[in-house]
Amino acid sequence: MNVFSKIIFTIFVIQMNGYAFAESSSIDEISKYRELLADGNPAELWEMRGEELWKKKIAPKNVSLEQCDLGKGAGVVKGAYVELPRYFSDVNKVMDLEQRLVYCRKTLQGLSHEQAVKVPFGSVGNASDIEALVAYITSESRGMKMNVSNKHPLEKESYEIGKRFFFYRAGTHDFSCATCHSADKKRIRLQELPNLLNKLDAQKTYTTWPAYRVSQGEVRSMQHRLSDCLRQQRFPEPVYASDSMTALIMFLAKNADGGVYDAPALKR
Amino acid sequence: MKKMLMGLSVSIVITGCTTAAIKTDYGQTMLTLLRSEFISKGPATVERVLSQDEVQKICSEYPVERPEKMATLIQDSQMKTVQYPSDGIYIGDWKNGEKIAQNGRGFQSSDPLGGVNGGNCYACHNITKSEISYGNIGPSLYNYIKAHGSSEQVIKYTWAKIYNSQAYTDCSSMPRFGHSGILNEQQIKDVMALLLDPASPVNQ
Numbered sequence: 236m237n238v239f240s241k242i243i244f245t246i247f248v249i250q251m252n253g254y255a256f257a258e259s260s261s262i263d264e265i266s267k268y269r270e271l272l273a274d275g276n277p278a279e280l281w282e283m284r285g286e287e288l289w290k291k292k293i294a295p296k297n298v299s300l301e302q303c304d305l306g307k308g309a310g311v312v313k314g315a316y317v318e319l320p321r322y323f324s325d326v327n328k329v330m331d332l333e334q335r336l337v338y339c340r341k342t343l344q345g346l347s348h349e350q351a352v353k354v355p356f357g358s359v360g361n362a363s364d365i366e367a368l369v370a371y372i373t374s375e376s377r378g379m380k381m382n383v384s385n386k387h388p389l390e391k392e393s394y395e396i397g398k399r400f401f402f403y404r405a406g407t408h409d410f411s412c413a414t415c416h417s418a419d420k421k422r423i424r425l426q427e428l429p430n431l432l433n434k435l436d437a438q439k440t441y442t443t444w445p446a447y448r449v450s451q452g453e454v455r456s457m458q459h460r461l462s463d464c465l466r467q468q469r470f471p472e473p474v475y476a477s478d479s480m481t482a483l484i485m486f487l488a489k490n491a492d493g494g495v496y497d498a499p500a501l502k503r
Numbered sequence: 504m505k506k507m508l509m510g511l512s513v514s515i516v517i518t519g520c521t522t523a524a525i526k527t528d529y530g531q532t533m534l535t536l537l538r539s540e541f542i543s544k545g546p547a548t549v550e551r552v553l554s555q556d557e558v559q560k561i562c563s564e565y566p567v568e569r570p571e572k573m574a575t576l577i578q579d580s581q582m583k584t585v586q587y588p589s590d591g592i593y594i595g596d597w598k599n600g601e602k603i604a605q606n607g608r609g610f611q612s613s614d615p616l617g618g619v620n621g622g623n624c625y626a627c628h629n630i631t632k633s634e635i636s637y638g639n640i641g642p643s644l645y646n647y648i649k650a651h652g653s654s655e656q657v658i659k660y661t662w663a664k665i666y667n668s669q670a671y672t673d674c675s676s677m678p679r680f681g682h683s684g685i686l687n688e689q690q691i692k693d694v695m696a697l698l699l700d701p702a703s704p705v706n707q
Contacts, residue, residue, distance in 0.1 A: 406552045
């Protein structure tokens with residue numbers, strides 16, 4: 236089977252097995268589908284589109300992103316993601332991948348902020364260039380170990396802010412990130428919840444985002460994952476690619492240190 | 504903001520927290536970011552998440568366990584918030600209770616303002632035999648009467664637990680459904696019926 240027919244077949248199988256989901260661990264089921272797909276994750280289509288976008292010269296400056304410095308020098312994509320978030324001396328702050336992409340699109344390509352953050356999360360008929368770029372860049376770290384620095388004082392600060400955020404209980408429901416993600420083997424309904432304070436769980440989780448979400452038909456980035464968590468946490472909406480989200484990502488990424496990166500992945 | 508800063512320092516005094524000043528600074532920076540980088544949407548507002556009460560402050564500071572004194576302080580103060588049904592009737596309609604237990608909506612940024620809130624009990628609890636999609640953050644409530652009986656004491660305990668879970672368990676993961684205005688009195692009666700009506704599928 237080619238990639239496309241595999242995708243269609245798999246989606247069909249997943250729909251047919253809706254009831255089977257309820258009876259066994261959804262994670263086990265997803266593993267089965269992953270095996271079924273073998274090397275045919277639809278995220279590949281996002282990765283390919285992302286690579287084209289990375290190399291495409293666009294208005295107003297008519298330049299590509301190929302000179303964007305993701306932390307390992309201008310234009311180095313290979314291995315950049317497993318070291319993010321990180322401190323960038325040119326802006327004197329810590330940035331995650333998505334913040335850095337916004338920065339490069341503005342400074343290199345001359346986009347306005349509004350243009351650079353347009354459509355952070357795609358939907359049918361409204362594809363996100365950002366999700367595609369993120370899929371491409373992250374795929375270039377596949378097989379490498381998470382290696383996020385906390386040597387710079389601002390990296391340390393970002394981590395500590397993220398940690399405070401993780402434990403911050405508030406809102407109508409008294410929820411924090413920790414409410415759902417600080418104990419082993421917990422579930423919401425049938426959805427298994429990773430314990431993000433447990434090294435192995437944290438690694439397994441962080442190294443498999445972004446992911447192609449079968450239920451949404453899109454590749455979803457870390458920013459999307461966090462935004463959707465916060466929505467269910469009864470928190471207001473985070474501004475896209477903001478410092479608080481970078482801090483939270485820093486906390487999660489650092490906790491996943493040493494994990495072998497394996498994304499874009501495939502998830503429910 | 505000033506009021507909140509005062510609130511935080513008060514909680515630190517109360518909790519006898521001896522952390523270094525730098526830790527407080529991280530917390531303050533986090534709050535500043537929360538204020539400036541989040542946008543209220545629908546029923547989920549920035550103001551609401553910034554106005555932590557004392558319980559939320561302590562539970563953020565001590566997420567895993569806390570000194571016994573503090574635990575007692577939370578339970579005592581939360582027990583005082585419990586309002587028992589005004590007409591003395593504790594048990595409503597279990598069928599409505601089941602709908603409330605299934606409904607996960609309410610107070611999300613994606614929910615409408617003034618919509619009907621659910622309790623989303625199945626997210627965390629095993630409740631009925633027929634619903635196999637349930638979570639495990641809370642204990643099983645299946646066969647509730649068999650497990651706990653249905654004495655007046657149990658009925659009052661169950662009411663208070665739903666109304667304000669922290670009256671019994673400081674920093675419980677369970678929302679304070681009555682105290683926080685998530686479920687109204689009639690809804691709590693209906694959820695009570697799901698657990699305590701002998702005709703409810705919970706007790707079949």
